[in-house]
Amino acid sequence: MTGADEERTPIPATVVRRLPKYLLLTQRLAKDGQEWISSAEIGEALGLTSSTVRQDLSHVDFYGISKRGYSVRGLAAALSETLGANREIAVVVVGAGNMGRALVQHKEFLRQGFKICGIFDSDPALAGESVGDLKVRLIRELTEVICGQDVEIGVIAVPAPAAQEVADRLIVSGVRGILNVTSAHVVAPRHVPVVDVRIVASLQELTYAIKVGGRR
């Protein structure tokens, strides 16, 4: 009767960031037919200690068994449920440039339950163009589509200066979370979480790692 899988206290962000790694690994192993995996093997595969793995998995409503480890399929299912990703989630992409179009055509999203159901742009010249199965729509149709199709996530893939404006539109349209692919810092109310994907920043992180090199 009760949902029962809800945690009293949220899982620490640092743990949440690792859960998708466990999920992906177990999905892959399940496909390969592997039945069991130990925390040590997971750690090995992902560069973590077995202890961190066990500690992390203690937040997931699923139990391993002594001497065997975790059921690969069972763990994958539990992780997916814990992440709230065990269902189809409607997504819209705003910005039909190179990045937006790449995202729309990316197959893996759907395999993981993310269904992109609209791509929007402010440029009238792009309106009506096909991208994968979709046609680009004008940004002013955004609210209508989001409300009508109960879209949960909006992806911002416009030039950085337009990012906040787009975020605001997504928010008033009722989106529940935002994936921000631009380098802009986007602000949103507490109840609309924003996750950033910052590719340039990742490259800069890499230049630092290269610079300090061995000494690390």
Place this chain on the structure above:
Amino acid sequence: MTGADEERTPIPATVVRRLPKYLLLTQRLAKDGQEWISSAEIGEALGLTSSTVRQDLSHVDFYGISKRGYSVRGLAAALSETLGANREIAVVVVGAGNMGRALVQHKEFLRQGFKICGIFDSDPALAGESVGDLKVRLIRELTEVICGQDVEIGVIAVPAPAAQEVADRLIVSGVRGILNVTSAHVVAPRHVPVVDVRIVASLQELTYAIKVGGRR
């Protein structure tokens, strides 16, 4: 005479991940003509406490001054230098699919010093096709180009199952760091750092944040 900006001990990863944010902010403000900024203003703009900001900046060889804060331009320059991003860095992209092509055409990379000087694919049908200013080359020319042009960073944008193989090739070709855009976990020797950009994982992080909603 001495480089002098080298730290005895590497900057903690958690700090390094924030430095690009400070860099981007100060670059933008510098362009807007702002001269000074305080740690409190930086924190405000980025959702951090002023204390965290000052603590972070203590790792950067640059000093603010009482009552004024930090020189915006000076801080930007110092951050860029600390990150090792204050110079042109040659990059190659492997995988000329949607993502690889989007990356090659992305203008911001060059503005930040990352010069993409080659795009490679294993598909002979793609060889010779234009992407921006570049032409797609066959993967077997990779080593030659990397050695010849002293390429520092390789970006992996191929299907996940091919990621490790591509990484291995990049490594033997002498690349000094890898940006991995696939969902695969890539292993590399200690002296070749790997930074991951995991978009699907970011979406899953978002579904969790949506699920736990207000209670956070």
Place this chain on the structure above:
DNA sequence: CATTTAACGTTAAAATATTCACATTTTTCA
């Protein structure tokens, strides 16, 4: 010119995250 104030750099306290260590559970096998 002395005083007030804003903001820094830094030390230390508090909060988080990771790792260790081990009692417990399940399986194996002699």
Place this chain on the structure above:
DNA sequence: TGAAAAATGTGAATATTTTAACGTTAAATG
């Protein structure tokens, strides 16, 4: 069947990260 082994879940110890506190310094003000 009972001892040995492998792996879990968890409490405690470490280590790291974040935040608070504060002495110091440079500018502003009267």
